[in-house]
Amino acid sequence: EIVLTQSPATLSLSPGERATLSCRASQSVSSYLAWYQQKPGQAPRLLIYDASNRATGIPARFSGSGSGTDFTLTISSLEPEDFAVYYCQQRSNWPRMYTFGQGTKLEIK
Amino acid sequence: EVQLVESGGGLVQPGGSLRLSCAASGFTFSSYSMNWVRQAPGKGLEWVSYISSSSSTIYYADSVKGRFTISRDNAKNSLYLQMNSLRAEDTAVYYCARAKLSEFDYWGQGTLVTVSS
Numbered sequence: 001e002i003v004l005t006q007s008p009a010t011l012s013l014s015p016g017e018r019a020t021l022s023c024r025a026s027q028s029v030s031s032y033l034a035w036y037q038q039k040p041g042q043a044p045r046l047l048i049y050d051a052s053n054r055a056t057g058i059p060a061r062f063s064g065s066g067s068g069t070d071f072t073l074t075i076s077s078l079e080p081e082d083f084a085v086y087y088c089q090q091r092s093n094w095p096r097m098y099t100f101g102q103g104t105k106l107e108i109k
Numbered sequence: 110e111v112q113l114v115e116s117g118g119g120l121v122q123p124g125g126s127l128r129l130s131c132a133a134s135g136f137t138f139s140s141y142s143m144n145w146v147r148q149a150p151g152k153g154l155e156w157v158s159y160i161s162s163s164s165s166t167i168y169y170a171d172s173v174k175g176r177f178t179i180s181r182d183n184a185k186n187s188l189y190l191q192m193n194s195l196r197a198e199d200t201a202v203y204y205c206a207r208a209k210l211s212e213f214d215y216w217g218q219g220t221l222v223t224v225s226s
Contacts (some may be wrong), residue, residue, distance in 0.1 A: 046213060
């Protein structure tokens with residue numbers, strides 16, 4: 001079973017700053033990695049798929065990079081609405097299952 | 110507009126059963142694989158089950174295998190999760206989510222299942 005480890009657990013930044021979130025896989029997931037944003041009381045929202053592709057309607061300040069075991073979500077300049085919890089997720093084929101990282105909470109400093 | 114609306118959650122005793130439903134609209138339901146994902150209170154996301162567009166392929170997380178059954182009715186644009194032998198650790202918000210390829214591109218608002226005596 002592939003384990004996804006996100007770091008840091010909590011990231012404290014101010015609006016306008018750059019945010020860098022990390023997701024490390026216990027074995028290679030190729031480029032099949034996605035990122036989600038979740039705000040309190042809301043469902044997760046897909047931000048990035050296949051490591052670097054923005055989902056429909058996602059602002060250009062969100063970008064993803066990486067392949068293999070190391071992935072990064074970057075928010076170039078934080079807006080007030082970006083403070084939330086972020087999860088990475090991958091799909092493995094054998095056995096078929098989907099796993100999420102434990103999440104990174106991005107909070108206002 | 111894609112919409113997924115879950116229902117059927119509630120309070121159930123340990124060992125009891127519950128059936129969740131997810132009503133889909135705004136897209137061709139029969140063309141997409143679907144999933145259930147849950148989130149325990151204050152915790153992270155956990156994938157529960159997957160069903161292909163034609164119901165020919167189904168997968169479960171080990172934590173629910175043998176107790177939960179996923180199904181769908183493409184004529185009714187609906188997804189279901191039959192949950193039996195419920196445990197306290199099954200307490201969570203349950204989301205239905207549309208599968209794109211390796212990711213979930215649309216999610217419902219969730220329905221809360223509480224397993225407690």
